[in-house]
Amino acid sequence: MNEWITIAMPKGRIFEEAAALLRKANYPLPDDFSFGRKLIVEAPEAGMKFFLAKPMDVATYVEHGVADIGVAGKDVLMEEQRDVYEVLDLNISACYLAVAGLPGERREQVAPKVATKYPNVATQYFKEQGEQVEVITLNGSIELAPLIGLADRIVDIVSTGQTLKENGLVELETIEAVTSRLIVNPVSYRMKDQRIDEIVERLSQIIEGGES
Amino acid sequence: MSSPFMFEKPLGMKDTLPLLYERNEEVISQIAEEVRLWGYQTLHTPALEYYDTVGAASAIHDAKLFKLMDRQGRTLVLRPDMTAPIARVVSSSLKDEPLPLRLAYNTALYRTQEHEGKPAEFEQYGVELIGDQTVSADGEIMALLISAFEKTGLRHFRLAFGHIGFMNALFTEVVGSGDHVHALKRFLFEKNYVGFKRYVRKLPISALDKNRLEQLLSLRGGPDMLETARQLVSSPNALRALQEVQEVWDVLESYGVSSYMNIDLNVVLHIDYYTGVVFESYGKELGFPLASGGRYDELVPKFGRQASATGFGIRMDRLLEALNHIDRPSNQERTLILFSKERQKEAVEEAKQLRESGKRVVIQHVAGIEDLDAYTSTFTHVIQRIGGSAS
Numbered sequence: 001m002n003e004w005i006t007i008a009m010p011k012g013r014i015f016e017e018a019a020a021l022l023r024k025a026n027y028p029l030p031d032d033f034s035f036g037r038k039l040i041v042e043a044p045e046a047g048m049k050f051f052l053a054k055p056m057d058v059a060t061y062v063e064h065g066v067a068d069i070g071v072a073g074k075d076v077l078m079e080e081q082r083d084v085y086e087v088l089d090l091n092i093s094a095c096y097l098a099v100a101g102l103p104g105e106r107r108e109q110v111a112p113k114v115a116t117k118y119p120n121v122a123t124q125y126f127k128e129q130g131e132q133v134e135v136i137t138l139n140g141s142i143e144l145a146p147l148i149g150l151a152d153r154i155v156d157i158v159s160t161g162q163t164l165k166e167n168g169l170v171e172l173e174t175i176e177a178v179t180s181r182l183i184v185n186p187v188s189y190r191m192k193d194q195r196i197d198e199i200v201e202r203l204s205q206i207i208e209g210g211e212s
Numbered sequence: 213m214s215s216p217f218m219f220e221k222p223l224g225m226k227d228t229l230p231l232l233y234e235r236n237e238e239v240i241s242q243i244a245e246e247v248r249l250w251g252y253q254t255l256h257t258p259a260l261e262y263y264d265t266v267g268a269a270s271a272i273h274d275a276k277l278f279k280l281m282d283r284q285g286r287t288l289v290l291r292p293d294m295t296a297p298i299a300r301v302v303s304s305s306l307k308d309e310p311l312p313l314r315l316a317y318n319t320a321l322y323r324t325q326e327h328e329g330k331p332a333e334f335e336q337y338g339v340e341l342i343g344d345q346t347v348s349a350d351g352e353i354m355a356l357l358i359s360a361f362e363k364t365g366l367r368h369f370r371l372a373f374g375h376i377g378f379m380n381a382l383f384t385e386v387v388g389s390g391d392h393v394h395a396l397k398r399f400l401f402e403k404n405y406v407g408f409k410r411y412v413r414k415l416p417i418s419a420l421d422k423n424r425l426e427q428l429l430s431l432r433g434g435p436d437m438l439e440t441a442r443q444l445v446s447s448p449n450a451l452r453a454l455q456e457v458q459e460v461w462d463v464l465e466s467y468g469v470s471s472y473m474n475i476d477l478n479v480v481l482h483i484d485y486y487t488g489v490v491f492e493s494y495g496k497e498l499g500f501p502l503a504s505g506g507r508y509d510e511l512v513p514k515f516g517r518q519a520s521a522t523g524f525g526i527r528m529d530r531l532l533e534a535l536n537h538i539d540r541p542s543n544q545e546r547t548l549i550l551f552s553k554e555r556q557k558e559a560v561e562e563a564k565q566l567r568e569s570g571k572r573v574v575i576q577h578v579a580g581i582e583d584l585d586a587y588t589s590t591f592t593h594v595i596q597r598i599g600g601s602a603s
Contacts, residue, residue, distance in 0.1 A: 063499070065499015066499065085405060086403060086404045088405075186500075187494040187496075187500065190370055191368075191496050193474070197430075
């Protein structure tokens with residue numbers, strides 16, 4: 001039982017929220033994670049090690065087993081299709097993947113263009129809709145694409161809709177609701193089963209809606 | 213970016229350099245010796261097979277096959293697994309051999325990669341036990357895998373096994389057949405437990421039945437857990453599957469390997485390939501499974517011979533990585549005998565003697581070396597037979 005559990009977390013608000021959940025589940029974590037220049041922070045009393053990663057990379061770390069478990073958005077899991085267990089919906093940082101664009105009728109085009117950070121999700125979605133589009137991958141400022149005529153629509157994460165509104169875009173279709181999920185490496189899931197089952201159990205107790 | 217260098221390889225292809233190659237050979241021979249002692253016979257099949265037969269029967273998804281065409285325009289595949297080729301051999305070249313057959317192979321498999329950096333060609337060591345449908349065959353395969361792992365020096369590994377028949381029967385009991393069963397299995401195959409639970413909650417079934425399905429996710433542990441599983445089901449098929457799991461466990465106990473084992477009734481390695489006991493093995497040192505296998509009774513009949521089958525495959529690349537931490541005496545000793553022309557005979561004679569005593573010896577004319585220091589530094593021993601007469 002004295003094994004360390006290594007946890008990959010996305011930087012920022014999700015990390016704070018996930019750490020709060022673990023504290024609520026009675027894991028003795030420091031009140032203030034001062035990562036500072038440190039990349040890895042240990043919480044020896046809880047038997048946990050944390051490291052921060054780009055949200056898009058969390059599933060990759062977990063798939064390769066350098067982290068036993070991780071917290072990743074459903075958007076990342078859909079886009080990356082990594083071989084990891086998605087064991088628990090943490091119900092934090094709720095948002096959704098949506099198609100958005102400029103208001104008004106759409107012009108007929110040879111190949112309608114869609115800009116996104118989620119090329120796999122977008123490709124899959126429009127295939128399912130039976131619509132031919134050209135997917136353009138961008139790494140940020142997706143809202144810019146329709147404004148300057150790179151694409152007529154975008155596929156992106158929407159939380160409040162404020163960013164869309166400020167840029168004069170409207171939401172056209174909802175693709176999928178997104179929350180952060182607890183993911184587990186398939187080997188850790190078997191080799192450290194007791195510790196991980198306990199973490200899942202304790203977290204699921206305190207998550208609203210009582211997911212078991 | 214520039215164009216590929218002339219020595220660049222296609223995506224997912226790797227060179228194995230001497231040091232790693234020799235280590236691989238060493239591990240393979242440890243496994244092969246154990247497999248041989250268990251009476252298994254090794255065979256080899258071609259890298260290319262017809263797409264229509266072996267390709268279509270393979271458990272590997274169509275999109276992951278390397279396909280090419282022969283001169284007659286028929287589609288070929290680079291073998292993506294060995295079970296289908298072995299089923300073909302068992303039903304053709306070996307069709308008159310009495311069953312059960314115990315076969316082994318060690319070969320490269322080819323699957324197109326999903327992510328950068330993952331191998332598209334990898335070596336697999338595997339065995340197949342054809343034509344024995346008893347639980348002792350399932351137990352033997354897992355016991356042999358464990359025994360082979362032990363021979364390589366691997367420690368801290370586990371095997372988790374389940375029974376696809378139990379899951380199928382439970383799903384059939386609760387949601388009948390058809391789309392719901394397929395959807396539920398797909399969620400488990402994709403390891404998406406959150407999606408599984410959501411789907412179950414929306415099913416038009418009683419709360420009790422929903423609970424039965426959700427319980428499946430926690431059916432992991434030792435044989436004690438089987439009692440919990442029995443409470444969830446009533447159909448003869450489900451109960452028979454659980455009985456088989458218990459019996460396999462008993463077989464494994466008789467082999468003395470149950471301490472490595474876990475029972476995990478929600479292991480889904482493939483949507484519809486396996487028909488009975490399935491298993492996967494994990495090592496503490498690596499984030500990916502080292503080996504997997506199970507019973508696939510419907511494959512060999514596709515090739516026209518009525519025979520059940522079970523087997524395992526070890527991913528050699530992953531096993532080597534998992535063994536990487538083990539310190540072992542170096543077998544990299546190489547002796548260099550440097551000679552000049554007038555002492556060539558002496559050098560050859562000396563090399564012959566050393567080789568007879570098992571030493572690895574290179575004899576090299578000193579004039580053939582460009583950088584003497586750099587070259588000699590790659591050897592553990594250097595003997596000079598240069599100039600003058602023998603001293």
